Amino acid sequence: MLTSDFDYDLPPELIAQEPAPDRDGCRLLVMDRATGALEDRVFRDIVDYLHPGDVLVANETRVMPARLIGKKRGTGGAAEVFLLRQHGTPTQNRSALWEVLVRPGKRLKPGSGAVVDFADAAGNTVLSAEVVDWAQNAQKGERVARLSTTLPSLDEALHAVGRTPLPPYIKDYAGDEELYQTVYSRRESSAAAPTAGLHFTPALIDRLREKGVGWETVELEVGLDTFRIVDEDDPERHVIHTEFYTVGQRTADAVNEARERGGRVVAVGTTSVRSLESAWDAEAGRLVPKDREATSLYILPGYEFHAVDALITNFHVPRSTLMMLVSAFSTRDNIMAAYAHAVAERYRMLSFGDAMLIG
Missing domain, CATH: 2.40.30 (Elongation Factor Tu (Ef-tu); domain 3)
Structure with a gap:
């Protein structure tokens, strides 16, 4: 396995420089985790892919004026x-x-x-x-x-x-900085947004709840390393950054109950994945509460996921640890084919861009 295995051609003009006019009106690429089959949808259609008894887990951190x-x-x-x-x-x-x-x-x-x-x-x-x-x-x-x-x-x-920081690949954005915050964000503790959550609106969350889909939160303090590519040729030699995360008792209970009754745990973003997987107690076989603990969890292909069954995520920077994480969640071949499709279909990429559902 080489870092170059997670590279892809990202045309600069596809890097979104501003958010979609409507948060939930962006495009959604739906990928079957096992087969790699793809569907092109709109983000608000995500309701069609979630079922009563599933539980969404989102990172509620807010971006600091850093x-x-x-x-x-x-x-x-x-x-x-x-x-x-x-x-x-x-x-x-x-x-x-x-x-x-x-x-x-x-x-x-x-x-x-x-x-x-x-x-x-x-x-x-x-x-x-x-x-x-x-x-x-x-x-x-x-x-x-x-x-x-x-x-x-x-x-x-x-x-x-202070000013709200934007990723280095977003140039000269002069719009509403609140659009770089999720609608459910709370405590300011991050240097960057958990961008998979930017597509949710209060109305969409209400529709999901009405369908019987649970909504819970974690907190992971997102750092700038989320934007950095891996410099090492061998990704296993890369030293991943440390971040602090919190999983409350209510969220731990909701995840454990969903898994016991056959529901799926759907992580909203890679930061939620890292929080949930870091809080998994292998000996007990269940999620346990954590209060601002450090995690350096580095998820590469071959990793066995314990707490997460489906993933909502944006498109990521080539050669990044996030490309490796999403590849681990499916397969490298499936992910690279999905990204090739997204580029060919002119999806909007990275933080202000469109989304994927991998499930």
């Missing part, structure tokens, strides 16, 4: 700080440590006393970031920065100066 653009104290030079995750125990005060990415990296090194100031719309400096250390096991130049604010809370300061 992109901070400011000026380096002392020189006034432009600088950017990108928040990845809070360092240590999360707090809600006026100062906290965060793991971050910075630009320019050469001028914002730990130990140099580097501080970046961020101003609100009125030009008042309300937030500062001091680069204090390298992040543990830093592989992409991650640092630890101490954020501090003059406002009542860091949350208020971040919303005053």
Whole structure:
């Protein structure tokens, strides 16, 4: 198995630069997990493929205003700080440590006393970031920065100066940033959206519930590594990123009950897959609750899925761990054939693009 086995030709013009006019009006490619058979549908038709007793599990995380653009104290030079995750125990005060990415990296090194100031719309400096250390096991130049604010809370300061980050392949989007949030999102804890959920509307969720399909949630704090390709020729040598996830008691009970009565567990997105599979207790043969635990679960072809029976997902970046995950859920040949079909049929690809149902 080689990383190049998960490559495909992605025409740049197919990378969606804005969301579909209607969330549930995007296209849906339905693929039979076992045979690879394909159907072209519209996302709201997903109701036809789900049955009473099935349970959908979605990642309810919300994207943080994680992109901070400011000026380096002392020189006034432009600088950017990108928040990845809070360092240590999360707090809600006026100062906290965060793991971050910075630009320019050469001028914002730990130990140099580097501080970046961020101003609100009125030009008042309300937030500062001091680069204090390298992040543990830093592989992409991650640092630890101490954020501090003059406002009542860091949350208020971040919303005053921060921007919602978009994937690097989306250029110059000037639309409503709320369209990069799911309609059911709650706590801000991610640097990127769980994009498979962007297609759901409150009305569509209600239709599913009326049909007897359950709706439950998990939380996985999505990191930027979700966009990165695998650099190693041998994917098994790749070190996957660590993310934090939570599976509540209600969701664990709902999944276990669905499986006991013959219903399917349908993961909304790869982040839900990683959460559910990470929370699976092999010895007990059931899902168990987890509270913000770390997972480095790396799903490659050959992996045996325990908690997930069907998957709703977007189309992914070539040579990514997500291509490997969806290939593991079916077969590499089925997935590559589906992607070739999607490209030929001019599906819209990646985060703002169309969706797949693999079941």
